[in-house]
Amino acid sequence: MGKERVAVVGIGQTKHQATRGDVSIAGLVREAAHEALADAEMDWSDIEAVVIGKAPDFFEGVMMPELYLADALGCVGKPMLRVHTAGSVGGSTTLVAASLIQAGIHGRVLTVAFEKQSESEAMWALTLPIPFQPPLVAGAGGYFAPHIRAYMRRSGAPDHIGVLVALKDRLNALKNPKAHLHEHDITFDSVRESMMLWDPIRYSETCPSSDGACAVVLTDEAGGDASDYAGRRPAWMLGGAMRSEPTTFPGRDQVDPVGGRECAADVYAQAGITDPRAQFDVAEVYVPFSWYEPMWLENLGFADEGKGWTLVEDGATQMDGDIPWNPSGGVLSSNPIGASGMIRFAEAAMQVRGQAGEHQIDGARRALGHAYGGGSQFFSMWAVGADKP
Amino acid sequence: MSGGPLVLPEPLRDLEPVRSIRAPARLEYTFTAGEATSRFLRGIASKRILGERCPVCGKVMLPPRGSCPTDGVPTSEQVELADRGIVTTFCVVNVKFSGSAMELPYVCASVLPDGADMGLFGLIQEIPFDQIRMGMRVEAVWVDDDELQPNLASIKWWRPTGEPDAPYESYREHV
Amino acid sequence: MRDVAVVAFAQSHHVRREQRRNEVEMLMPVLHQVKTDVGLDQSQIDFTCSGSTDYLAGAAFSFVMTLDGVGASPPISESHVEMDGAWALYEAWVKIQTGAANTALVYSYGKASPGSLRDVLSRQLDPYYVAPLWPDSVALAALQARACIDCGVTSVAEMAGIAARSRRSGADNPFAQLQGSDDPDVLLKEPEIASPLRRHDCPPIGDGAAALILAAEDRARELADRPAWIRGIDHRIEAHGLGVRDLTSSPSTRLAGERAGVGDGPVDVAELHAPFTHQEVLLRDALGLGDGVALNPSGGPLAANPIMAAGLIRIGEAAGRIRRGEAQRAVAHATSGPCLQQNLVCVLEGNS
Numbered sequence: 001m002g003k004e005r006v007a008v009v010g011i012g013q014t015k016h017q018a019t020r021g022d023v024s025i026a027g028l029v030r031e032a033a034h035e036a037l038a039d040a041e042m043d044w045s046d047i048e049a050v051v052i053g054k055a056p057d058f059f060e061g062v063m064m065p066e067l068y069l070a071d072a073l074g075c076v077g078k079p080m081l082r083v084h085t086a087g088s089v090g091g092s093t094t095l096v097a098a099s100l101i102q103a104g105i106h107g108r109v110l111t112v113a114f115e116k117q118s119e120s121e122a123m124w125a126l127t128l129p130i131p132f133q134p135p136l137v138a139g140a141g142g143y144f145a146p147h148i149r150a151y152m153r154r155s156g157a158p159d160h161i162g163v164l165v166a167l168k169d170r171l172n173a174l175k176n177p178k179a180h181l182h183e184h185d186i187t188f189d190s191v192r193e194s195m196m197l198w199d200p201i202r203y204s205e206t207c208p209s210s211d212g213a214c215a216v217v218l219t220d221e222a223g224g225d226a227s228d229y230a231g232r233r234p235a236w237m238l239g240g241a242m243r244s245e246p247t248t249f250p251g252r253d254q255v256d257p258v259g260g261r262e263c264a265a266d267v268y269a270q271a272g273i274t275d276p277r278a279q280f281d282v283a284e285v286y287v288p289f290s291w292y293e294p295m296w297l298e299n300l301g302f303a304d305e306g307k308g309w310t311l312v313e314d315g316a317t318q319m320d321g322d323i324p325w326n327p328s329g330g331v332l333s334s335n336p337i338g339a340s341g342m343i344r345f346a347e348a349a350m351q352v353r354g355q356a357g358e359h360q361i362d363g364a365r366r367a368l369g370h371a372y373g374g375g376s377q378f379f380s381m382w383a384v385g386a387d388k389p
Numbered sequence: 390m391s392g393g394p395l396v397l398p399e400p401l402r403d404l405e406p407v408r409s410i411r412a413p414a415r416l417e418y419t420f421t422a423g424e425a426t427s428r429f430l431r432g433i434a435s436k437r438i439l440g441e442r443c444p445v446c447g448k449v450m451l452p453p454r455g456s457c458p459t460d461g462v463p464t465s466e467q468v469e470l471a472d473r474g475i476v477t478t479f480c481v482v483n484v485k486f487s488g489s490a491m492e493l494p495y496v497c498a499s500v501l502p503d504g505a506d507m508g509l510f511g512l513i514q515e516i517p518f519d520q521i522r523m524g525m526r527v528e529a530v531w532v533d534d535d536e537l538q539p540n541l542a543s544i545k546w547w548r549p550t551g552e553p554d555a556p557y558e559s560y561r562e563h564v
Numbered sequence: 565m566r567d568v569a570v571v572a573f574a575q576s577h578h579v580r581r582e583q584r585r586n587e588v589e590m591l592m593p594v595l596h597q598v599k600t601d602v603g604l605d606q607s608q609i610d611f612t613c614s615g616s617t618d619y620l621a622g623a624a625f626s627f628v629m630t631l632d633g634v635g636a637s638p639p640i641s642e643s644h645v646e647m648d649g650a651w652a653l654y655e656a657w658v659k660i661q662t663g664a665a666n667t668a669l670v671y672s673y674g675k676a677s678p679g680s681l682r683d684v685l686s687r688q689l690d691p692y693y694v695a696p697l698w699p700d701s702v703a704l705a706a707l708q709a710r711a712c713i714d715c716g717v718t719s720v721a722e723m724a725g726i727a728a729r730s731r732r733s734g735a736d737n738p739f740a741q742l743q744g745s746d747d748p749d750v751l752l753k754e755p756e757i758a759s760p761l762r763r764h765d766c767p768p769i770g771d772g773a774a775a776l777i778l779a780a781e782d783r784a785r786e787l788a789d790r791p792a793w794i795r796g797i798d799h800r801i802e803a804h805g806l807g808v809r810d811l812t813s814s815p816s817t818r819l820a821g822e823r824a825g826v827g828d829g830p831v832d833v834a835e836l837h838a839p840f841t842h843q844e845v846l847l848r849d850a851l852g853l854g855d856g857v858a859l860n861p862s863g864g865p866l867a868a869n870p871i872m873a874a875g876l877i878r879i880g881e882a883a884g885r886i887r888r889g890e891a892q893r894a895v896a897h898a899t900s901g902p903c904l905q906q907n908l909v910c911v912l913e914g915n916s
Binding site: 021061131132133142145146147148149150153154195196197198199200201246247248249250251255 | 422459
């Protein structure tokens with residue numbers, strides 16, 4: 001008994017934007033699924049099982065939407081699962097789909113993640129009054145800002161680091177036709193001068209609210225080989241893991257969460273990674289507020305403790321740096337919450353398949369996809385490569 | 390795979406297509422605080438901040454939820470905490486949420502009461518927002534006695550006590 | 565495929581309204597029970613998976629708070645489905661099949677009492693064409709029951725018999741919410757609440773939680789004298805539109821049952837997640853269960869139906885019969901969605 005190898009043979013995404021008023025929820029997910037199936041040169045009937053993921057159902061006002069979407073995703077007569085692990089859900093959905101293949105239960109699985117935040121009111125749903133707790137802040141930024149301040153205090157990082165990350169990701173997004181934000185006039189000063197929302201997080205350092213979907217077709221080794229033989233290079237899964245921690249507890253490190261470190265360690269062990277900065281060619285990492293880039297550089301072992309911000313300042317994570325982070329523009333440029341984790345996983349796979357177009361990192365052969373959610377407590381990550389493990 | 394352009398029957402061709410609908414939904418819920426939260430909130434209604442100690446790790450949880458998140462065991466031992474403590478971290482808020490009466494900007498902070506191993510979220514007032522710093526010692530400002538209720542709004546906000554700031558090492562692990 | 569077994573199961577006492585305890589407090593004793601039963605603490609459990617829904621809790625991200633009852637530090641490998649715990653069990657079973665885990669904790673819970681369940685469940689329906697009409701769950705079940713009666717699949721008399729039998733079985737189950745029943749002819753004198761359904765045809769509304777532990781191969785044999793081995797498990801979904809489906813049969817249950825191997829041997833007991841009386845007939849037929857099969861000896865969902873846990877409980881109850889030597893081969897079933905849209909079937913066996 002060994003795990004079956006998993007290949008990524010098809011990837012699709014919608015054009016993410018604030019409001020997709022041209023499609024229903026079903027239309028949104030089908031757009032991504034169509035593209036993934038076309039990329040894989042498959043039809044709905046080739047798919048054996050569907051795993052769908054999204055964030056809280058209050059975002060669209062539909063309870064358990066997999067029931068409504070069964071028809072739209074060609075699921076009649078098939079097994080369908082719906083995963084929900086908060087913001088990391090896009091990643092964990094992909095891992096659940098992968099495990100169906102690793103276990104030898106199915107050979108071809110379609111996995112889809114989406115959010116149509118314009119249908120309901122995402123800000124409201126994110127700060128739904130929690131019983132017996134008076135609301136203090138609006139939006140997720142209010143929760144994360146104090147932890148960013150704590151990172152700045154611990155590391156001594158200068159104030160402008162967050163600006164550099166936001167600028168980088170938004171400029172990268174200009175090369176990604178699927179990205180939500182295409183800010184052609186963005187500059188260092190325009191980011192720095194944008195309004196402070198929850199000090200130290202500025203408006204331009206904050207992720208948008210997007211409608212969007214992402215879909216991936218996963219197959220077993222035979223499927224990956226067939227795709228390769230037909231001239232469509234697959235991405236091979238090298239490792240994957242999930243970790244969870246409680247929201248708060250005495251001594252909890254919210255800046256450098258143990259869950260993130262351990263999840264990464266598990267993935268790296270599976271993938272034979274001992275030096276992530278040297279061995280990965282590119283990383284797609286869940287950075288919804290710009291300061292999370294230096295924080296995650298440390299948490300994921302790309303930089304020593306307290307030094308993540310120096311990689312940003314040195315330009316190491318730029319597209320022409322030694323370890324590009326988020327050439328797609330990242331969560332800072334598109335954030336359909338339930339899909340964002342899968343977009344990171346998919347963009348990592350696109351890089352090693354050489355299909356990232358204008359935001360392709362030349363010669364990328366190993367990539368990290370990362371997602372996190374909740375109060376920095378849910379983590380899901382995978383490593384993919386151009387070579388079969 | 391995807392169909393061609395939609396062809397409508399003759400009588401429908403001149404009509405404006407429906408592009409969206411508004412479907413308001415209202416659901417009412419009656420929440421149960423639970424035993425741990427009820428004890429805590431009743432304490433608040435008598436101007437006491439009560440934490441709960443874990444029998445395994447000995448730490449004091451705040452706000453208490455009836456279990457230790459690390460050990461997963463029930464916590465029932467009540468520990469009365471001071472209504473003064475340290476600001477471990479904070480942010481300055483510039484965006485209102487609907488229904489809020491707060492004037493902008495305002496500061497939201499994590500306050501670690503003396504004796505607790507976890508902090509409470511609260512507002513900081515009675516000090517210009519740009520003078521607030523980590524390590525600042527603060528005390529709770531309660532509502533008037535006749536306005537006390539079993540909810541955290543009974544603590545209006547926290548204000549500086551004027552004592553010297555706590556040294557970083559003393560609250561480092563909460564940062 | 566690896567041999568995986570249920571080695572422990574626990575549930576709360578299901579009540580109409582759990583007024584003192586919140587979801588976490590209701591769940592914690594159940595989690596402790598299963599871990600204590602097999603002598604495992606959280607650090608020895610390789611994977612944890614839960615099932616629950618925000619719409620019952622009335623709060624987004626509601627599953628997050630239950631981690632406090634699990635003891636998730638140091639960090640654990642954990643996942644969650646916004647579905648009945650039976651599907652969380654499926655995800656955990658798959659994880660064990662990959663070899664990445666040898667033990668798994670599965671739990672689910674639901675408090676229906678905070679909200680109006682019939683209205684909450686209407687939020688599961690197509691948001692453009694159906695949900696704005698607010699068709700409640702009982703009305704939809706009544707549509708299906710009417711179709712079944714009209715084409716002779718069942719009758720109100722048979723349905724009343726199922727209700728009485730189930731709740732009398734519930735009297736032997738200390739965890740059941742409803743225990744005991746009047747005779748069917750007394751039940752049939754009651755008025756209809758949504759024709760053709762009467763109150764007795766509907767499940768009780770209540771609060772409850774359940775948990776179980778899965779283990780693989782030798783680990784299962786170490787942890788339990790009589791593990792309940794999962795011999796087959798499969799799930800399928802049908803179309804969402806009620807007008808597109810044949811409401812008088814359950815093709816997804818039939819298909820899942822075939823794939824799970826129900827017909828591969830004699831079935832001693834079946835725990836069927838049929839919240840409405842007429843649905844037991846549909847499921848029994850879809851699974852080809854004959855007269856010799858004991859149906860819902862626990863009382864089934866007609867005796868206790870904690871939403872999100874009721875399906876997991878069917879598996880736990882069936883496993884319990886096997887573990888106590890009361891049955892050698894059992895079928896457990898779970899459902900999700902309006903009128904049995906999605907169905908999971910699990911075949912369990914004792915040691916051979």
